[in-house]
Amino acid sequence: DFLHALQEIVPAFGASTDDLQRCRLNGMVDCGDRHKHIYQRAILLVEQVKLSKGSPLVTCLLEGPSGSGKSALAATVGIDSDFPYVKIVSAETMIGLHESTKCAQIVKVFEDAYKSPLSIIILDDIERLLEYVPIGPRFSNLISQTLLVLLKRLPPKGKKLLVFGTTSELGFLDSIGFCDTFSVTYNVPTLKTEDAKKVLAQLNVFADADIDAAAEALNDMPIKRLYMLIEMAAQGDQGGSAEAIYSGKEKINITHFFDCLQDIVR
Amino acid sequence: DFLHALQEIVPAFGASTDDLQRCRLNGMVDCGDRHKHIYQRAILLVEQVKLSKGSPLVTCLLEGPSGSGKSALAATVGIDSDFPYVKIVSAETMIGLHESTKCAQIVKVFEDAYKSPLSIIILDDIERLLEYVPIGPRFSNLISQTLLVLLKRLPPKGKKLLVFGTTSELGFLDSIGFCDTFSVTYNVPTLKTEDAKKVLAQLNVFADADIDAAAEALNDMPIKRLYMLIEMAAQGDQGGSAEAIYSGKEKINITHFFDCLQDIVR
Amino acid sequence: DFLHALQEIVPAFGASTDDLQRCRLNGMVDCGDRHKHIYQRAILLVEQVKLSKGSPLVTCLLEGPSGSGKSALAATVGIDSDFPYVKIVSAETMIGLHESTKCAQIVKVFEDAYKSPLSIIILDDIERLLEYVPIGPRFSNLISQTLLVLLKRLPPKGKKLLVFGTTSELGFLDSIGFCDTFSVTYNVPTLKTEDAKKVLAQLNVFADADIDAAAEALNDMPIKRLYMLIEMAAQGDQGGSAEAIYSGKEKINITHFFDCLQDIVR
Amino acid sequence: DFLHALQEIVPAFGASTDDLQRCRLNGMVDCGDRHKHIYQRAILLVEQVKLSKGSPLVTCLLEGPSGSGKSALAATVGIDSDFPYVKIVSAETMIGLHESTKCAQIVKVFEDAYKSPLSIIILDDIERLLEYVPIGPRFSNLISQTLLVLLKRLPPKGKKLLVFGTTSELGFLDSIGFCDTFSVTYNVPTLKTEDAKKVLAQLNVFADADIDAAAEALNDMPIKRLYMLIEMAAQGDQGGSAEAIYSGKEKINITHFFDCLQDIVR
Amino acid sequence: DFLHALQEIVPAFGASTDDLQRCRLNGMVDCGDRHKHIYQRAILLVEQVKLSKGSPLVTCLLEGPSGSGKSALAATVGIDSDFPYVKIVSAETMIGLHESTKCAQIVKVFEDAYKSPLSIIILDDIERLLEYVPIGPRFSNLISQTLLVLLKRLPPKGKKLLVFGTTSELGFLDSIGFCDTFSVTYNVPTLKTEDAKKVLAQLNVFADADIDAAAEALNDMPIKRLYMLIEMAAQGDQGGSAEAIYSGKEKINITHFFDCLQDIVR
Amino acid sequence: DFLHALQEIVPAFGASTDDLQRCRLNGMVDCGDRHKHIYQRAILLVEQVKLSKGSPLVTCLLEGPSGSGKSALAATVGIDSDFPYVKIVSAETMIGLHESTKCAQIVKVFEDAYKSPLSIIILDDIERLLEYVPIGPRFSNLISQTLLVLLKRLPPKGKKLLVFGTTSELGFLDSIGFCDTFSVTYNVPTLKTEDAKKVLAQLNVFADADIDAAAEALNDMPIKRLYMLIEMAAQGDQGGSAEAIYSGKEKINITHFFDCLQDIVR
C-alpha cells in the first residue's frame, strides 16, 4: 500500500538532507503505538497534498514535552516523502540575528518552496523561532505575524505545500492564536512504561531481569532524557565501564542506574 | 429587481480581480440563510453608496470565527458590484514590512479610491493588518490610528466609497474603539447542522445515508475546516482512495471520517 | 441683540472655511434645546474673548458620544464668529506622521494664531490627535504635554485666543489632567425622543403617522447614526426606492426601517 | 523692618523680569492670611540665603491646587528680592523639545546661577517640566534625575542659591522622592469664603448686597477659576454688558452669575 | 593604638580631597555613639585591606535616612585613611550623561584604582548613580549590572581595594540583589534625643535652658535637616537676627524655633 | 581508579588557566561530603563526554546560594580534566558591552570549542551574563535565546563538548526555561555545622576550645562569607592583631569574632 511504498523511496534532494539527518543522529527506534500512529497520519497528509486538488496548503503541528521526539519525527517524514523541496527552519542557524533578518530568511524558505511543485517546510521549535521566553512573556511579534500570515497564505496556482511545526510550548502558541492556524495538531508523548520497555530492550544495555524495574522507574520520561540517563549510568560509579557495556560485555549496574536517575529528576 | 440585475453584470476592472478570485478558489456553494441574508444586505449598501446623495462613505464590518467565509463573501460582493475601483488590502502582500510602510500602502489605496467615482476597499483580516497578538495585547497603534481616521474621513466631493472590513477578533476591535466606527456590522457564522447538510449534499462525496450523521457530528464547524476534513477523509485510512472519491466512483468511509474529525477537533 | 447680530455676519477669512464647512456637509437642522443652549454659550465666549481685557485665553471643551454633532457645532461657531483667524486642527490631515511632526504642526497653528488679534482654534477629536487607544491605554505623551502647555500659555500682549476642543473620550482626557485645563466644558448629547421627532419632521421622509413610532424606537441615537439609518432605510428592502423617497414621492417603509435599525444597533 | 525694606527695593535685573511679570498679569490682590503668611516666610528664606554662612543652598516647594496662585507668588518673591539673578524655568519655553535638550537648558540655568553671588531659580510647574501624565504614570526620568541632583548639589564656594518649585501634583512628586529633597514645603490653598469675600470686594463688580451670597457659593475655588467666572458673568446672558460692568456703571447680575458658576463646576 | 594613629596622618593625595571635603563643609561634630561605632569599624576595614593577604577586595555599605550623614562619614574615613588613591563617584559630576557614558566613567575609576596598591572608592548615593525612581520602579540596568560585577571582581594580583557605598534606599538595593554583594552593611541613623542634645550643645545657639526642650521636639531628625532648621530659626520671625545669634550675642527664640520646626515637618 | 587518575594530570592548555585559577585564589579546602560528591559526579561527566559515542553534548548546572563555591568547583573540574579547550565565560570581561556584542563573544567561545575534539565551557554566573535583575524582572532576551539554542545545538561530527553553568538564581533560570535545558543539575550548598568545623580546623586561627562554638554560630554560611568574617575578626577590635594570628602566634578572640558575625549577618 501507499505507506509502505513511500518508505521504500530514496529521496532525491540534496544539501538539506544533512540537516534532517542531524535531527535523528542515533537512528530511530520503535517508541510505541502513539508515535507510530502519528507517523502514519503524517504520511497520509503527504499523500493528500500530493494527490488532492483542493488542498494546496496543509499545516500540521507536532507538540509535546521537551525531548519527546518531535523534531526527529518531522525530519523522518520529510525524508520519507519524495518531495523535491524539503527544508527545516531552525533557530540554530539564526543565532544572534536581528528579528527582521530572521523574518527575511523564513520568508525566503517559503518563496523557494513556492517554486517547487511539492514542498515540505519544517518550522522546528516554533517558540525558539519566536524568541519566546515565559517571563513577560516576551517574543518577537514581527516573526509571529510573519508566520501567522505564511501559515494561511496559499501557494501559487499549481504548487503544493505541507508545513510541519514543532513546539513544546503549546499553551503559548495557543495564547497567541497559532493553534487555530494549523489544519491539524498531534501530541507527541513521553514514553509510557510499555514504550520504555520496548526502547530499553532494543538498546540492550540492561540485564533482562532489570528491564522491567528500570522501565517502571522512568515514569513518563521523554526519549531524549532516557538516552542521557543511560549514557550516565553506563560510566559506572567509578568511571571506566562504558566501553564494556556498549560492546555488550557488561550490563548497567541497576543500583548506579537508580542513583543517576535521582540526579536527573531532582 | 436590483439584486438580480447586479448579479448579471460582468465587472469591468482589471488586475485586482485576481486577488478577489483567490479568496474563493473553490467557488461558492450555498451555505444557508444567514450567509445569504448578509450577502443581500451588503449588495443594498452597494446600491446606497451608488445612488444616494448623503452617504459618500459607508463602512461595513464582517466578523465571525476563523474560516467562516468572511473574506470570500466580501470578495464576492466586490466582484458582483460594478464599481470601477475594487481593492483588497491584505497582510499577505505586506509581510515583514515596517509598520510605517504598511501605513503608507494603506493610505495609498484610499487615495487611489478617492480618484474613482465609486470604490470598494476590503480591509481583510483587520487584526492581521494591525499586527495584533492577544498576549499583551500587542498591535500597531500607528496602523490602528491610521485606520480609525481613514474610516471616518469623507472622500472628496463627488466621490463615493464603500469599505468592508473582515475580522475574527471582534472583541479586540471593539476594545480599541473600531466597532463604533463602522456604520454596520454583520456576524458571519459557522455552519449549523442544516447548513452543513446543504453543503455536504452539494459536494457529493458521502453516501446519501451518511450525510445526516456526518452533518450532525460537525457541530458548528466553519466552512474552511469542513473542506480540510473532507480532503483528509477522502484519502482513506491506508491512502490512495482520493481519486475514486472525487470522481464519484466511491464514497467516503464514514468510520474513517469520524476518525479524522477527532484528529481535527482535539 | 449680540447673538443675532453675530449670526448675520459673513466671515471674512479664506481657505480654512472649506475645512469648517466639511464638518457640516448636510447643513444644520434644529437638534433641540440642549444643542441650542451650547451654541449660545459658545457665542458668548466669542464675545468675552473679543471685548474683555482680562481673558486673553479662553478654552472650551465640547464632549459627548461619537457622532453627536460636536465637530459640526464647533465649526459653526467658528464660522459665525467674525474672527480673522479660525483654524481646525484635525488628525485627518496628519495621517501617518510622526508624533514630533504632528507636534510641530500643532504648535505652528498656535503661533500663527498669536499673530492675529482675535483667533479661534478647534482641536477636533483630541483623543485622535493624541493617538489614543483604550488598550494599555496608549497615547502620545509628546503631543499631550504639548497641548497641556499650549492650553495654559497666554498669547502675547494684545492678542486673544479662543480654543475649542472636541472629544468623545471625556474619561480619558480627565484621567490625563486635560479637563482641569479647560475653562469650561459642555456635554453635547444624543437625540432624546423629542429632539429626534424634530429632526425627522425636518427631513420629511416618513409618513406623518410613522414619525412618533420611529422617533421612539431610536432610543438616544446620535445624529450621525440617525442619518446613516435613514439612508439605509430609504433604499427599500429590494433596493431602488431611494430616489422616490428623497424626491418626496414615496415615504420610507416603516417595517423596513425597523429591520435596518436592528442591523445598526446589534 | 526687613520685610518692609525688601518690598521697597526696585530689582536691578533685566530681561527675565518680563517672564516674572507675566505670571501676575492682573496684578496681585489680597488673597487672605494663608497666602500672606507664605509670602512672609518666603521672604525670610531670601534673607537667610543672603546673610547666613551655612546655607548656600535653600530649596522651597509651593504646592496646591491648579490655579491657586503658586506661580504668581513665586514670581512676586523673585521680583521683591534684590538678587542679581532671578530666573523662571518653565515648560512654556521648551514645548516639543527632546528631554535631553530640556535637561541641558535646565542645567544651563543652574550653571548661570552659580556665577552670581545670589540667585533665585523658579522651577515652575515641576510636573510639566517632568512631562508627567498620571496614566501609567509616565514622566521623564532623565529630567527627574537631573532635578534630584541639582536640588541637592551645593553651589561653588561663596555662591548662594534659593530654589522655588511649584506643583499641583504633590502626590506624584512625593512618590518619586522629590518632597524629601526640598528644605521646606508650603501649601498654597484655594480661597476660603472669607478670602473670596476680600477678593470680590476688591474687584468691585458685584452689588454690595450680593457679595456674601456670591462668595459662599464659590466653595473653595482657586483664584484663577474665580477670575474666569467673573469674566463670563460680566458678559451678561445676552452678551454686551461687559463694558458697563468693568467701568463700574452696572453690576453683575447675580442670577446669571450662578448660571455661569454651574457651567464651570459641572 | 591603630585608630588614633590613623587619625593623625595627613593624607598625601591631590585633587579629589576637595571632593571629599565638600561632603563635610561644616566640619564634623560628635553625633553620638552609633555614628562613632561605625566610624571605628570602617577604620578597621581600612586596616584589614591594608595588612591582610586574603582580602584584596572589601566592600561596605552605609545606609540610612536621607541627610543622616552617610556621605560625610564615608568621606571622613577616606580622608583619615592614608591610601594613595581615594575617589568619590557621585551623580553630581555626571548630570544628564547617557547611562553608557556614566558606566564608562565608573569603570574608569575602578581601573585607575587597580593601578594603585591601596585604594578607596566611594559610590555615593548609589540609587542616584542607578537613576532610580520609585515609580515603576525605574533604574538603569546597564549601570546596575556594571556595579554588580565591579563589586565582585577581584583587583589584579597585589592590589587592594576598599569600596564604600552610601544609600538611603536600602529596600531598593536589596530588591535588586545589591545587599548580598557587600561584605558588610552599617545603618547610619537619625539623631536620637541624646545625640541631638550633644549636637545642640556644640552649636551654642540656644539658651542652656532651651536645649532639652528643643532636642526633645526634634524627634529623630537627620543631622542635615537639623542644620537647616537652626539656620531658619536664627533669622528670627522678622528677619535680621542671624548675625547676633551666630556671633553669640543673642540666642534663638525658642517659640520661633518651634514655628519653624512645624514648617519643616509638615 | 579513574577519578584519582584524573586528579594527577597536569592540564596542557594555556592562557585561560589563569582565569580558572583566579576562581580559587585561596586554594581549595575540604568543604564536606556534599561538595565532594558533586566534584566526583562532575568528573564522571568529563569521562562520559570523552569516551561515549552518544553524548557529543552534555550540560550540567551548578546552582546554590551566593558564595557557596560554585565557580571554584567548576574551575577545579576544568583544571582537573585533561581537555585541550577549557574556557570560562564571565560577565567580568564584558562589562558595559552591548548585549549583541556579548552575544557574539559567547557564540565565538562555542565556535572555538567546536574546533577542539574535547572542550569544556563554563558559563559563570548565568544570571549576570543575562543581565538579570529581579525587579521587573529584566534580563537580556537576546542573550537568553542565544544560550537556549547553544545549550541544545550539537557540536559538529566528532567533536565533544561539556558545558557547566553556575547560578545563584535557580528560580529565575527555571522560570525562563533554562533548567529543562541542562542534562543534570547539582545544588552546591552552604556549610553545615559539620562542614564549618572542618574548614575552621584547616584554617587554624581559633583556639581548639573555640572551634565548636564558632562553627555552631555560623548557621549555614557560604564559604565566601566565612572567609570574610575570619579576616575581619583577625584584625582584633583595636586593629593590629592580624599578623600575629595568621603567623599562628595568637588566636582570634572569640568575643570579637561574635561581634563581627553580628555586623555581617544583620
Ligand SMILES: Nc1ncnc2c1ncn2[C@@H]1O[C@H](COP(=O)(O)OP(=O)(O)OP(=O)(O)O)[C@@H](O)[C@H]1O
Ligand atoms: N524514535 C527515536 N529513536 C531513537 N532516537 C530518537 C527517536 N526519537 C527521538 N530520538 C532522539 O531523541 C532526542 C530528542 O529527540 P528530538 O530532538 O526529536 O525531540 P524534540 O521533541 O524535538 O525535543 P525538543 O522539544 O527539545 O526540541 C534526539 O537526540 C533524537 O535523535
Ligand SMILES: Nc1ncnc2c1ncn2[C@@H]1O[C@H](COP(=O)(O)OP(=O)(O)OP(=O)(O)O)[C@@H](O)[C@H]1O
Ligand atoms: N460559500 C462558500 N462556498 C465555497 N467555499 C467557500 C465559501 N465561503 C468560503 N469558502 C472557502 O472557505 C475557506 C474559508 O473562507 P474565508 O477565507 O473566506 O474565511 P474567513 O472567514 O475569511 O476566514 P479567516 O477568519 O481565516 O480569514 C476558503 O477557502 C474559501 O474559499
Ligand SMILES: Nc1ncnc2c1ncn2[C@@H]1O[C@H](COP(=O)(O)OP(=O)(O)OP(=O)(O)O)[C@@H](O)[C@H]1O
Ligand atoms: N445640527 C445638525 N444638523 C444636521 N446635521 C448635523 C448636525 N450636527 C451634526 N450633523 C451631522 O452629523 C454628523 C456627525 O456630526 P459631527 O461629526 O459633528 O459629530 P461628532 O460629535 O464630532 O462625532 P465624532 O465624535 O465622531 O467626531 C456629521 O455628518 C454632521 O454633518
Ligand SMILES: Nc1ncnc2c1ncn2[C@@H]1O[C@H](COP(=O)(O)OP(=O)(O)OP(=O)(O)O)[C@@H](O)[C@H]1O
Ligand atoms: N494674589 C493674586 N492677585 C491677583 N491675581 C492673582 C493672584 N494670584 C494669582 N493670580 C492670578 O491667578 C491666575 C492663577 O495664578 P497662578 O498661575 O499663579 O496659579 P498656579 O497655582 O501657578 O496655577 P497652576 O497650578 O495652573 O500653575 C493667574 O492669572 C494669576 O495672575
Ligand SMILES: Nc1ncnc2c1ncn2[C@@H]1O[C@H](COP(=O)(O)OP(=O)(O)OP(=O)(O)O)[C@@H](O)[C@H]1O
Ligand atoms: N558629624 C557631622 N558633623 C557636622 N555636620 C555633619 C556631620 N555629618 C553630616 N553633616 C552634615 O550634614 C549634612 C548631611 O550629611 P550627608 O550629606 O553626609 O548626609 P547623607 O546621609 O549622605 O544624606 P543623603 O542621603 O541626602 O545623601 C551635610 O551638610 C554634612 O556636612
Ligand SMILES: Nc1ncnc2c1ncn2[C@@H]1O[C@H](COP(=O)(O)OP(=O)(O)OP(=O)(O)O)[C@@H](O)[C@H]1O
Ligand atoms: N573549597 C574551597 N576552599 C577554599 N576556598 C574556596 C572553596 N570554594 C570556594 N572558595 C572560595 O570562596 C569564595 C567563593 O567561592 P565561589 O566564587 O566559587 O562561589 P560562588 O558560589 O561561585 O559564588 P557566587 O554565587 O557569588 O558566584 C572564593 O573566594 C573562593 O576562592
Ligand SMILES: [Mg+2]
Ligand atoms: Mg525539537
Ligand SMILES: [Mg+2]
Ligand atoms: Mg479571511
Ligand SMILES: [Mg+2]
Ligand atoms: Mg467630531
Ligand SMILES: [Mg+2]
Ligand atoms: Mg503655575
Ligand SMILES: [Mg+2]
Ligand atoms: Mg549622601
Ligand SMILES: [Mg+2]
Ligand atoms: Mg560564582
